[in-house]
Amino acid sequence: MTSKAIKIALTCVVLAAALGGLMYTTLSEGTEYYIHVDEVMQNPSAWQGKKLQLHGFVADLRQRPNSLDYKFDVQFNGKIIPATYTGVVPDTFKNASEVVLKGQLHDGAFAVEPNGVMAKCPSKYNPQSAAGS
Amino acid sequence: MPALGTFTLLATFVVASYALAASIAGGRRRSRALIESGVGAFYMTAALMAVASGIIIHAFVTDNYAIKYVQRYSDVAQPLAYKITSYWGGLDGSIMFWVLLLSVFGTIAVASNRERHRELIPWVVAIMAATEMFFIFIMVVHNNPFDTFVASAPAEGKGLNPLLQNFYMAIHPPSLYTGFVAMTIPYAFGMAALITGHLDDAWLRAVRRWTMIGWLFLTFGLTLGMLWAYEELGWGGFWGWDPVENAGLLPWFTATAFLHSVMVQERRGMLRVWNVTLVITTFFLTIFGTFMTRSGVVQSVHAFGEDRWLAGLFSGFMILLLTFSFAYVIYRLPLLKSRHELDSWFSREAAFLANNWILLFSAFFILFATMFPTLSEAVRGQRLTVGPPFFNQWMRPIGLVLLVLTGIAPLLAWKKSTLSNLVQQFTWPVAALIVTGAAVFALGIRVWSSGICFALCAFVGATILQEFIRGASVRKGASGSDYFTALVGLVARQQRRYGGYIVHLGIVLMFLGFAGQGYKQEKDMQLNPGEQNSVAGFTVRHDSIAVTSDDQKQMITGHVTVFRNGKQLAQMAPARWFFAKHESQPTTEVAIRRAPGEDVYIVLAAYDIGTQNATYAVTVNPLVDWIWLGFGILAIGTGIALLPERAFAFAGARVPEGVVTTSLLLLMLLLPGVARAQTVIQKDALRQQLEGDLMCTCGGCLAPMNNCPMAGACHGLKEQREKVNRMIDQGMTREQIKAAFVREHGGVDVLSAPPDEGFNRLAWALPYVAGATGAALVGLVAYRWTRRPAMPDAPAAAGAEVPVEDALAARLDDELRDLD
Numbered sequence: 001m002t003s004k005a006i007k008i009a010l011t012c013v014v015l016a017a018a019l020g021g022l023m024y025t026t027l028s029e030g031t032e033y034y035i036h037v038d039e040v041m042q043n044p045s046a047w048q049g050k051k052l053q054l055h056g057f058v059a060d061l062r063q064r065p066n067s068l069d070y071k072f073d074v075q076f077n078g079k080i081i082p083a084t085y086t087g088v089v090p091d092t093f094k095n096a097s098e099v100v101l102k103g104q105l106h107d108g109a110f111a112v113e114p115n116g117v118m119a120k121c122p123s124k125y126n127p128q129s130a131a132g133s
Numbered sequence: 134m135p136a137l138g139t140f141t142l143l144a145t146f147v148v149a150s151y152a153l154a155a156s157i158a159g160g161r162r163r164s165r166a167l168i169e170s171g172v173g174a175f176y177m178t179a180a181l182m183a184v185a186s187g188i189i190i191h192a193f194v195t196d197n198y199a200i201k202y203v204q205r206y207s208d209v210a211q212p213l214a215y216k217i218t219s220y221w222g223g224l225d226g227s228i229m230f231w232v233l234l235l236s237v238f239g240t241i242a243v244a245s246n247r248e249r250h251r252e253l254i255p256w257v258v259a260i261m262a263a264t265e266m267f268f269i270f271i272m273v274v275h276n277n278p279f280d281t282f283v284a285s286a287p288a289e290g291k292g293l294n295p296l297l298q299n300f301y302m303a304i305h306p307p308s309l310y311t312g313f314v315a316m317t318i319p320y321a322f323g324m325a326a327l328i329t330g331h332l333d334d335a336w337l338r339a340v341r342r343w344t345m346i347g348w349l350f351l352t353f354g355l356t357l358g359m360l361w362a363y364e365e366l367g368w369g370g371f372w373g374w375d376p377v378e379n380a381g382l383l384p385w386f387t388a389t390a391f392l393h394s395v396m397v398q399e400r401r402g403m404l405r406v407w408n409v410t411l412v413i414t415t416f417f418l419t420i421f422g423t424f425m426t427r428s429g430v431v432q433s434v435h436a437f438g439e440d441r442w443l444a445g446l447f448s449g450f451m452i453l454l455l456t457f458s459f460a461y462v463i464y465r466l467p468l469l470k471s472r473h474e475l476d477s478w479f480s481r482e483a484a485f486l487a488n489n490w491i492l493l494f495s496a497f498f499i500l501f502a503t504m505f506p507t508l509s510e511a512v513r514g515q516r517l518t519v520g521p522p523f524f525n526q527w528m529r530p531i532g533l534v535l536l537v538l539t540g541i542a543p544l545l546a547w548k549k550s551t552l553s554n555l556v557q558q559f560t561w562p563v564a565a566l567i568v569t570g571a572a573v574f575a576l577g578i579r580v581w582s583s584g585i586c587f588a589l590c591a592f593v594g595a596t597i598l599q600e601f602i603r604g605a606s607v608r609k610g611a612s613g614s615d616y617f618t619a620l621v622g623l624v625a626r627q628q629r630r631y632g633g634y635i636v637h638l639g640i641v642l643m644f645l646g647f648a649g650q651g652y653k654q655e656k657d658m659q660l661n662p663g664e665q666n667s668v669a670g671f672t673v674r675h676d677s678i679a680v681t682s683d684d685q686k687q688m689i690t691g692h693v694t695v696f697r698n699g700k701q702l703a704q705m706a707p708a709r710w711f712f713a714k715h716e717s718q719p720t721t722e723v724a725i726r727r728a729p730g731e732d733v734y735i736v737l738a739a740y741d742i743g744t745q746n747a748t749y750a751v752t753v754n755p756l757v758d759w760i761w762l763g764f765g766i767l768a769i770g771t772g773i774a775l776l777p778e779r780a781f782a783f784a785g786a787r788v789p790e791g792v793v794t795t796s797l798l799l800l801m802l803l804l805p806g807v808a809r810a811q812t813v814i815q816k817d818a819l820r821q822q823l824e825g826d827l828m829c830t831c832g833g834c835l836a837p838m839n840n841c842p843m844a845g846a847c848h849g850l851k852e853q854r855e856k857v858n859r860m861i862d863q864g865m866t867r868e869q870i871k872a873a874f875v876r877e878h879g880g881v882d883v884l885s886a887p888p889d890e891g892f893n894r895l896a897w898a899l900p901y902v903a904g905a906t907g908a909a910l911v912g913l914v915a916y917r918w919t920r921r922p923a924m925p926d927a928p929a930a931a932g933a934e935v936p937v938e939d940a941l942a943a944r945l946d947d948e949l950r951d952l953d
Contacts, residue, residue: 019494026523026526026527027505027519027523029523030519030520030522030523030526031505031517031518031519031523032517032518032519032520033515033516033517033518034506034516034517034518035515035516053518066659066746067659068657068659068738068739068748087657088657088736088738088739088748088750089738089739091709091718091719091720091721092717092718102520115368
């Protein structure tokens, strides 16, 4: 009985260690920093090249004619980061709309990865945003 | 009216608290009268909630905008069906709907178990009444759906979010809630068993069926959610690991685990603590899922309103629930001792144990990953998020291991499998695995997870097929009937086992669909009229953009033609709809051409009406329809497993009962289709609709008839109007008239909106049709089978005399052991 208990305990420990280790390594690859524009701008060089989910509001949105290339500013609390994106944008993506952008910061400009634009979507439990107008 | 509603809620609270008090007192004093009155009070809560629901629905239907909740989620132009479904469209109403379901389910569960589990009933009622009280309390003090505007009421409603004005969204939440709420009943019975100490296996029997029902609805709700995301959100996928989705998935995992481990307890008397724990965990996760999605504790794209008060209430309830439940488990540990120990790792119970561990791990992994942003914020002060790639990275291998176990576990014997046993069981499935694996490799599918998944699907499919074939031949030998009859008899006699296999088959099909996602292709195309572009062998040509409107919305429709190998495949019409009052959030109306091999999925991403330039996001989605089909099969399997056991005990006498249940279940699945068909349109309305449906053929204006800029001067329009009127007078329907125009005009571009309904819905109806056909087949055979006057009673009687091969003899033993 005791030897059995030891066996079980040992199996559990090994499994837990293996899973934990695996989790830790994959987690460090898979994580993205969820951050607001003003937080980044406090120390932009620290965030250079890291995977970010940048939260802010769209401003000065421009689209190159006959293309899917967008240039715009993301702002939050008075701080601004210029950003670029190529691809299809959600309907709610326009000036002054609240967005979360996935991508990386390179030389002061934020490059949004493909399909990396998430406009805050209306929720059925949140009257403020669902009301729209 | 609103005052009456609030009063009804308060009354329900009072009655529920009486039910709680009377039941506890009655249970402790063993007073029959008190227990009876507690049960009566509980029934009463169901009646009261029905009244309250009636009031809110009445308010929605009569557009009573004095009530805040109605004003927020409804407006006059909304179709009646969506006015009614707005009932659960928001937080307050969804909680009320929850209580309604709980009281109704509770009533059914109590009524059907009153005599059988007399000693448990007072505690079951107490637990359910307490849960009801918690939710009513939230409503009464914080989220009262009957709240009215203090000053003057607005004249119009804001309208339900257009994204939610969708057929699937109308039935997806209730299905998910039904699944969630049904899990309360196993919990109530489990706790009652713990409290009374009646921990024999009796409570499991009461609980198993409810868990299955809850599980079916959860699965249905999750599938509908996927379908909604796929058809409505327009990003080409169906599952994004969003917290709201994950919340529904968490209890699904633990409920699945329970449905398997309960067999081990019934058969071998093991895993008793484990089963109680799973029941508690499942219930906890339903509450936690509700909390997670409603309180804004997780930062989600769905961003629920931050609400500390609600969060506090929920946390308190959850802590109480966990402490109370697990304290009782610990207190009753001596009564929960296993009767047996694990004999061998090559046994069915061991495989089930492994499956349970993995399912539970999946649940906690998803819980952890979903909560990770919040956890990291709490621990490190920095919000770290993990995205879908992280989930996929983990859940892919986990899913594949579960798929392997789906194939292996049912083939292992209870207690211990011998080597010859293993060889005999696994030869064919492994052969299928290897052949498919080689074929997949030869075909050049180099996505490892998809390739392995295909091979494993073949493996599991082969095990299931083998079970049916072997079982049927044993039965055929034993009963002397023909093969098909033997097959039906087999399923009927052990509906849980074979129903379970059918569920597994459904799961296999779903996995096929998931695997197809491994090599989907997408491309954004910016096209001028007449230009074309290709992706994955499909060529898309942009024809035109049309602007139309009806009384609820304005529609911008892109007309495209899809070719494959130079042959025209389909004309498709992805669109953007701008609902009145929600103009800033146009909805994406995806055009999907469904096929078993792959879907062509086109989204109108951007457009310029002036230049007629359009951007389409085109996705080629392999095998995705197998997911929906898989669910259809799964539902049929669950239905078979759920049929009352005694219905089949003597097939001849009792078949009608089973038939009734089957038809009810199928009816439930078919209901949506029927509801859709109930539209009565008067001539005038019809004329207006048609003017919106049909493009003006005067040439060049690119507008529907009711919006032709050249109206008045355009005599082609006048003739077209007369033609439409003639057709209406002839009694033709809207569809017939549209079809006539399409025929005459020689193309669907005479229509302003996509003719997607018929074709797309057809594909979606496939599972239902398959289901109905299957049911009809079963019915037919059952009928045929029952006409056989004196059937020897199963292999049990005949088995010994009939000479069968050795291999089959072993199998017969197995079958006999399985007979309850």
